[in-house]
Amino acid sequence: MPRLYRFFTREIGLISSARIVEVVTDLVKIESINPGLVPGGSGEERIARHVLKFLAASGLKTQLQEVETGRFNAVGILKGSGTGRSLMLTGHLDTVGVAGMEDPFSARVEDGRLYARGAQDMKGGLAAAMVAVEELARGPRLAGDLIVAAVADEELESAGARRLIETGAMADAAIVMEPTGLEIATAHKGFAWAEVATRGRAAHGSRPEEGLDAIFFMGRVLREIERLQAGLNNGAAHPLLGHGSIHASLISGGQELSSYPAECRLSLERRFIPGETPATLDRELSQILSRLAQQDPQFRAQYKLGYAAQPLETAPESAVAQTLLLCAQRVIGSRSRLASQSFWTDAALFSEAGISSVLFGPGGAGLHGSVEYVNLDDVRLCAETLADCARAFCGS
Numbered sequence: 001m002p003r004l005y006r007f008f009t010r011e012i013g014l015i016s017s018a019r020i021v022e023v024v025t026d027l028v029k030i031e032s033i034n035p036g037l038v039p040g041g042s043g044e045e046r047i048a049r050h051v052l053k054f055l056a057a058s059g060l061k062t063q064l065q066e067v068e069t070g071r072f073n074a075v076g077i078l079k080g081s082g083t084g085r086s087l088m089l090t091g092h093l094d095t096v097g098v099a100g101m102e103d104p105f106s107a108r109v110e111d112g113r114l115y116a117r118g119a120q121d122m123k124g125g126l127a128a129a130m131v132a133v134e135e136l137a138r139g140p141r142l143a144g145d146l147i148v149a150a151v152a153d154e155e156l157e158s159a160g161a162r163r164l165i166e167t168g169a170m171a172d173a174a175i176v177m178e179p180t181g182l183e184i185a186t187a188h189k190g191f192a193w194a195e196v197a198t199r200g201r202a203a204h205g206s207r208p209e210e211g212l213d214a215i216f217f218m219g220r221v222l223r224e225i226e227r228l229q230a231g232l233n234n235g236a237a238h239p240l241l242g243h244g245s246i247h248a249s250l251i252s253g254g255q256e257l258s259s260y261p262a263e264c265r266l267s268l269e270r271r272f273i274p275g276e277t278p279a280t281l282d283r284e285l286s287q288i289l290s291r292l293a294q295q296d297p298q299f300r301a302q303y304k305l306g307y308a309a310q311p312l313e314t315a316p317e318s319a320v321a322q323t324l325l326l327c328a329q330r331v332i333g334s335r336s337r338l339a340s341q342s343f344w345t346d347a348a349l350f351s352e353a354g355i356s357s358v359l360f361g362p363g364g365a366g367l368h369g370s371v372e373y374v375n376l377d378d379v380r381l382c383a384e385t386l387a388d389c390a391r392a393f394c395g396s
Helices: 002-009 017-028 045-057 119-138 159-166 214-233 278-295 319-331 347-352 376-394
Strands: 061-068 071-078 087-092 108-110 113-115 146-151 173-176 184-188 190-199 245-253 263-272 300-309 338-341 356-360 373-375
Touching: 017 045, 017 113, 017 119, 017 376, 045 061, 045 071, 045 119, 045 146, 061 159, 071 119, 071 159, 087 119, 087 159, 087 376, 113 119, 119 146, 119 373, 119 376, 146 159, 159 347, 173 319, 173 347, 173 376, 184 319, 190 214, 190 278, 214 245, 214 263, 214 278, 214 300, 263 278, 278 300, 319 356, 319 376, 347 356, 356 376, 373 376
Parallel strands: 087 146, 087 173, 173 356, 184 338
Antiparallel strands: 061 071, 071 146, 108 113, 113 373, 184 356, 190 263, 190 300, 245 263
């Protein structure tokens, strides 16, 4: 621990609020809507090049990493002396869409808040890392490498983080700057998507003896899903994350009013706590449909699993969690504590790859909403803490 205490004598408050506003503003003014979510979205190329230019100007060795056509990661390395632990600061470049928003890229500042799409999720956190590494690059050389990775596609299927891992970008630990309100999250839920289809028999609405109603059949499936949720609520809870969940997301079926529907489709989402996996959902859906088929020989249904992502669970006593906690409490105070988040992040992928990962980022409001903002003072405190943590974790 003496390496950590050495940096506790450092004066805090060296990062200016004006610099924070400048860097966040530059990021949110660049539209980087994920085109996989919103057709026509610009994706990450322009903002990745902007981040890369910033990191290069700060003295980092940089790489523009193509994920797929028109989609890019921006990676910078502040090389250490080779005698310390390595740390990765990472966040995503893409945002969701802007439907219903007024002036989504204006970067309006009011009452210490900066309003824009992506301000909280998560360009504020990314700006904190950029300003932190800019400060670190001016000071004494770190013992270990500090990596800044701004990745594509987190809002859909995390192609950027997966590509980063495939290229062998490894570190001893990672901090993902998702909006945690300056808490340190060591756990979050995973998820899986699935589609269920029930089969009926089309017939004229006046001839019920000839038809089978696929929507009626899906009603039975929905009742079973409701029972499954009740069972999850009564089961064992994770100490930080509570219970898993399942919900119906989208449903469609039928062809016109005077016909029996031949097919109904349901898209659903299952949220996992540690210990649950996509295989858990596979088993649950198989049991539900088998039970319904046994009850009615005319019931026909099938399902298929879709995209899935594992939960995150990093030991609270891990080196990265404890180092970040001590630095955050010094810079910020008791507001910073170990906690969890409900939403999924790339941290789970890095953890699976063997990189001990936690979440830490500024507060705000409006995740995916029509009014989104980040608290600018939180961004400054986040940047101060990240710089302190890098010195402590990587060594000097």
